[in-house]
Amino acid sequence: MAAAGLLEARVGVALADHPVLREADGRPVKFYDGREFQNWGRTVRHTPALTFVPRSRHGVREIVRWSIRNNKRVRACGYRHTWPDLYSAEDQVLISMLRPADVETLPVTHPPLDPDSDLQGIELVGTVEEDGTTKALCRFGAATSNEQFRQWCLDEQRGDWEWTLPLNVIMVEITLGGSNAPICHGAGLRNRTLSDLVHEIEFVNPRGRFQRVSDPRQLKAAAGCFGLLGIVTAVTLKLDPMTFATLQPTKPRLGLAIPPPDGFPVPAGVDMTGIADADLAAARERFFAQCEHEYYAEWFWFPFQSEAWVNCWRNDGARADAQPYPAEHEVAAQEAASYFIETSQTSVFADMTDREQAEFFGSSAQAAVPSDVTIVTPLIEALHFRRGIHNFRVLDMEFEIPIPPRADDPSKPDWSICQQAWWDVIRNVYERPDAPMRVALEMRVMGASSMWMAPQRGNRFGTCSIEVLTNARTPAADWRRFKQDIADLWLSYTDHRGRPLNTRPHWAKEWEGVRYRGQTAVGYLRDEAYAEQIPRFRAGLRAVAHDGGYSVSDLRRFSNPLLDRLLRDVFA
Ligand SMILES: Cc1cc2nc3c(=O)[nH]c(=O)nc-3n(C[C@H](O)[C@H](O)[C@H](O)COP(=O)(O)OP(=O)(O)OC[C@H]3O[C@@H](n4cnc5c(N)ncnc54)[C@H](O)[C@@H]3O)c2cc1C
Numbered sequence: 144m145a146a147a148g149l150l151e152a153r154v155g156v157a158l159a160d161h162p163v164l165r166e167a168d169g170r171p172v173k174f175y176d177g178r179e180f181q182n183w184g185r186t187v188r189h190t191p192a193l194t195f196v197p198r199s200r201h202g203v204r205e206i207v208r209w210s211i212r213n214n215k216r217v218r219a220c221g222y223r224h225t226w227p228d229l230y231s232a233e234d235q236v237l238i239s240m241l242r243p244a245d246v247e248t249l250p251v252t253h254p255p256l257d258p259d260s261d262l263q264g265i266e267l268v269g270t271v272e273e274d275g276t277t278k279a280l281c282r283f284g285a286a287t288s289n290e291q292f293r294q295w296c297l298d299e300q301r302g303d304w305e306w307t308l309p310l311n312v313i314m315v316e317i318t319l320g321g322s323n324a325p326i327c328h329g330a331g332l333r334n335r336t337l338s339d340l341v342h343e344i345e346f347v348n349p350r351g352r353f354q355r356v357s358d359p360r361q362l363k364a365a366a367g368c369f370g371l372l373g374i375v376t377a378v379t380l381k382l383d384p385m386t387f388a389t390l391q392p393t394k395p396r397l398g399l400a401i402p403p404p405d406g407f408p409v410p411a412g413v414d415m416t417g418i419a420d421a422d423l424a425a426a427r428e429r430f431f432a433q434c435e436h437e438y439y440a441e442w443f444w445f446p447f448q449s450e451a452w453v454n455c456w457r458n459d460g461a462r463a464d465a466q467p468y469p470a471e472h473e474v475a476a477q478e479a480a481s482y483f484i485e486t487s488q489t490s491v492f493a494d495m496t497d498r499e500q501a502e503f504f505g506s507s508a509q510a511a512v513p514s515d516v517t518i519v520t521p522l523i524e525a526l527h528f529r530r531g532i533h534n535f536r537v538l539d540m541e542f543e544i545p546i547p548p549r550a551d552d553p554s555k556p557d558w559s560i561c562q563q564a565w566w567d568v569i570r571n572v573y574e575r576p577d578a579p580m581r582v583a584l585e586m587r588v589m590g591a592s593s594m595w596m597a598p599q600r601g602n603r604f605g606t607c608s609i610e611v612l613t614n615a616r617t618p619a620a621d622w623r624r625f626k627q628d629i630a631d632l633w634l635s636y637t638d639h640r641g642r643p644l645n646t647r648p649h650w651a652k653e654w655e656g657v658r659y660r661g662q663t664a665v666g667y668l669r670d671e672a673y674a675e676q677i678p679r680f681r682a683g684l685r686a687v688a689h690d691g692g693y694s695v696s697d698l699r700r701f702s703n704p705l706l707d708r709l710l711r712d713v714f715a
Contacts, residue, residue: 331438
């Protein structure tokens with residue numbers, strides 16, 4: 144990588160063999176020459192030929208046109224929070240939708256909406272009736288962050304507590320363009336994915352022209368297409384009227400938060416003393432009810448803790464009782480704590496054994512989350528209940544397991560699959576000598592998705608969305624072995640007739656390098672898990688391409704080596 148000073152000196156400089164591309168106001172588009180790219184999780188690293196940092200839709204279009212003329216591929220990035228290699232590639236073009244300094248530097252800062260950039264912005268553009276509710280149509284510049292929208296929702300001069308997204312990623316340091324591309328989600332059985340909320344998507348297509356898609360059939364492909372249709376400049380999402388969540392987090396004993404499945408060999412490390420069958424039965428009923436009825440359903444186990452953290456809540460609070468949450472000083476404390484953990488990894492953590500690290504993080508995290516309180520807060524706050532996440536780099540593998548039908552009544556969901564997936568991890572963690580899961584086991588229950596490429600598609604009873612997280616100090620080989628062991632367990636589940644469930648990983652989390660039922664990731668996803676969906680995805684892209692006057696093979700412009708292999712049949 145070139146020295147930072149040199150890079151800074153080159154910003155915006157019109158070198159003889161480099162482009163002078165213009166923003167909408169005539170100023171040159173900033174660019175970096177040969178600047179190394181790394182994602183936030185440090186799992187992807189390469190050096191694009193040029194990294195552009197546009198501040199206008201016009202500038203994005205100029206970059207795409209320049210890439211076409213110079214036969215370069217071009218892809219974008221937001222906060223770079225995606226773990227797999229879904230970014231640009233060596234010697235190609237990268238469009239950084241945010242200023243590199245704002246995303247590469249820890250601790251996080253939260254720049255306000257840039258009034259001079261039409262790639263950022265939040266504008267109500269209409270309403271639509273859906274499910275008996277009037278929803279607002281909200282156009283977001285693709286570089287707008289969750290944090291900017293959260294602030295907008297609560298600002299009396301702007302959103303004024305009127306509208307909210309019904310679901311979102313927990314972390315606020317995420318762009319709307321970035322979270323739509325790999326089909327991100329929140330929690331709750333009635334909630335689908337962010338891409339399911341897209342009413343219209345605008346991008347610069349392979350002809351170097353702006354194109355908008357709002358046909359619901361085309362959106363099933365276009366709203367969650369990994370950036371393949373082009374560089375997204377805006378998304379219009381459907382917002383719900385603001386409602387108020389009633390958070391009542393609890394810290395039950397691990398054995399009672401999600402009780403083990405019947406007959407499960409609970410590891411000796413989990414204290415089950417004094418827990419009677421009747422307690423387990425009551426806990427199971429409560430857990431099933433949480434899965435089915437709570438607006439938001441999420442469970443955490445921080446490593447080696449005797450209690451879980453249950454973050455399930457209703458969305459039935461009164462506006463009069465609602466307060467912003469977390470309060471400003473709590474946000475500052477959470478951000479500082481995460482940053483402290485991040486920076487301690489080379490000092491405090493360095494002298495600890497693997498297990499001590501896991502226990503240290505586990506107990507700190509468990510102490511930091513609230514319980515036995517009732518917090519009424521605007522929905523948008525409840526969705527982003529934890530801050531400072533960006534300040535602590537982690538690794539993360541997440542799978543979406545379809546909830547199967549019950550054997551005794553196939554018209555009903557069999558929630559025991561969630562118990563199994565949860566306890567298989569806990570048992571594995573206790574039984575192994577290393578401690579590769581040092582941050583958390585997290586499970587959410589959510590709905591299905593209509594997006595062709597969503598891992599939740601077809602899950603008619605809902606989805607068990609479950610993930611394991613660790614810190615950057617975990618030895619790579621330990622983490623790799625653990626991911627494989629857990630993937631083997633999660634992929635082993637069948638329905639009551641013995642048919643394997645169509646379990647698929649979250650596109651934005653770590654799925655490369657894991658073997659799936661004996662196959663490579665690409666082989667499994669392309670030829671098995673998405674075998675039926677890819678042709679439909681292709682048909683959707685083809686319809687969009689037809690409207691834009693190009694063909695699907697032109698979409699290679701916006702692909703990269705991993706997507707080439709995964710979506711080989713799309714480009715054919
Ligand atoms: C700590 C952590 C917690 C997370 N929690 C959740 C969670 O709760 N739920 C969930 O579903 N996901 C979660 N994620 C995953 C995260 O939501 C995704 O990685 C998301 O894509 C990140 O957004 P970003 O702005 O960083 O985009 P990036 O990671 O920078 O980009 C994501 C993808 O979108 C493409 N892209 C970005 N912008 C554009 C554009 N304008 N046009 C075309 N393509 C574009 C990129 O090429 C890339 O393929 C989490 C990630 C982290 C690191």
